Amino acid sequence: MKAIRYSGPRRPLQLQEVPRRDPGPGEVLVRVTAAGVCHTELHFLSGLLDLGVAPLTLGHEIVGTVEAVGAGVAAGRVGERVIVYYYVGCGVCRYCREGNEQICPNLRAEYGFLSDGGYAEYVTVPSRNAVPLPDSISDVDAAPIGCGVTTAVHAAKLAELSAGEWVVVYGVGAVGFGLVQLARAWGARVIGVGRTAAKLQLARDLGAEAVVDASSEGAATRIRELTGGAGADVVFECVGTAESMTQASAALGRRGRLVFIGYSPDSFTVHPIQLVVFEQKVLGSVGATLQDLYDAVDLTARGVVRTVVDRTLPLERFQDGIDALDRGELVGKAVLLPAAR
Ligand SMILES: [Zn+2]
Numbered sequence: 001m002k003a004i005r006y007s008g009p010r011r012p013l014q015l016q017e018v019p020r021r022d023p024g025p026g027e028v029l030v031r032v033t034a035a036g037v038c039h040t041e042l043h044f045l046s047g048l049l050d051l052g053v054a055p056l057t058l059g060h061e062i063v064g065t066v067e068a069v070g071a072g073v074a075a076g077r078v079g080e081r082v083i084v085y086y087y088v089g090c091g092v093c094r095y096c097r098e099g100n101e102q103i104c105p106n107l108r109a110e111y112g113f114l115s116d117g118g119y120a121e122y123v124t125v126p127s128r129n130a131v132p133l134p135d136s137i138s139d140v141d142a143a144p145i146g147c148g149v150t151t152a153v154h155a156a157k158l159a160e161l162s163a164g165e166w167v168v169v170y171g172v173g174a175v176g177f178g179l180v181q182l183a184r185a186w187g188a189r190v191i192g193v194g195r196t197a198a199k200l201q202l203a204r205d206l207g208a209e210a211v212v213d214a215s216s217e218g219a220a221t222r223i224r225e226l227t228g229g230a231g232a233d234v235v236f237e238c239v240g241t242a243e244s245m246t247q248a249s250a251a252l253g254r255r256g257r258l259v260f261i262g263y264s265p266d267s268f269t270v271h272p273i274q275l276v277v278f279e280q281k282v283l284g285s286v287g288a289t290l291q292d293l294y295d296a297v298d299l300t301a302r303g304v305v306r307t308v309v310d311r312t313l314p315l316e317r318f319q320d321g322i323d324a325l326d327r328g329e330l331v332g333k334a335v336l337l338p339a340a341r
């Protein structure tokens with residue numbers, strides 16, 4: 001089968017022929033019909049994220065159809081449309097026991113990170129990781145759910161949002177668009193921060209009551225004004241550069257929660273007196289639980305969240321998608337179509 005192979009930091013991705021792995025006991029073989037391009041791919045290529053596994057097929061936003069099942073899996077799953085949960089935890093550690101496989105220290109697989117992912121015509125995963133997709137969501141529209149929406153659902157839960165709170169979504173990309181919609185649905189008042197007019201307009205369309213263009217105005221000052229001087233109750237930091245982190249932290253109000261999702265080579269600096277006297281919290285959010293994926297699918301099926309796809313590309317044109325993402329020109333996701341019929 002065809003697959004896009006990563007061979008280490010600062011080396012180009014390549015389209016190659018690789019063997020297809022038959023499903024073992026408890027597994028399903030998924031024919032991949034849609035695979036989202038995530039910012040994480042840029043971190044792999046730059047070397048900022050280096051898990052030491054290569055060669056590797058990237059791609060962790062994976063949608064497809066079950067083509068075959070291994071021993072012990074109901075034959076009725078063949079033909080089912082599914083979206084893949086990309087973590088396979090050890091199943092026995094404290095974090096797995098409480099459903100937090102995304103922080104399992106002994107992952108058995110992580111598709112597109114530690115194990116061959118969805119930039120390929122087929123992927124083989126445990127049956128429980130192949131989550132059913134309702135007919136109301138197309139394969140292409142479902143692709144951004146796999147990481148973009150699930151990451152937003154997970155971060156929104158960690159932030160413990162309350163109705164009426166001021167929520168800043170700093171960075172309106174795939175995760176940011178999900179967060180704007182979720183926070184709005186939670187009853188929060190949402191401010192989107194970005195640098196591109198088209199993305200800021202979309203954030204408004206998706207439910208942000210105000211937007212701030214960080215390229216032309218000081219985000220923290222503007223957020224203070226919009227919140228009557230109080231500052232934000234929650235800031236979702238989806239960018240993670242020195243500038244955005246400084247602005248995000250300065251925009252945070254009393255009992256504010258700063259939730260890191262994005263990152264860059266830059267480090268975060270804050271004087272503890274700010275955290276102490278305002279009783280603020282700084283936390284990180286990575287990936288999602290299996291339950292978050294079920295919730296993300298349900299929220300999308302019910303129209304609470306709408307995914308945003310900028311363009312679709314055949315697998316062979318993966319580089320165009322990655323380059324467009326790198327240049328910041330995508331409004332929503334680029335979605336590859338590895339084995340669409
Ligand atoms: Zn991702």
Ligand SMILES: [Zn+2]
Nearest residue numbers: 090093096104
């Ligand atoms: Zn575990």
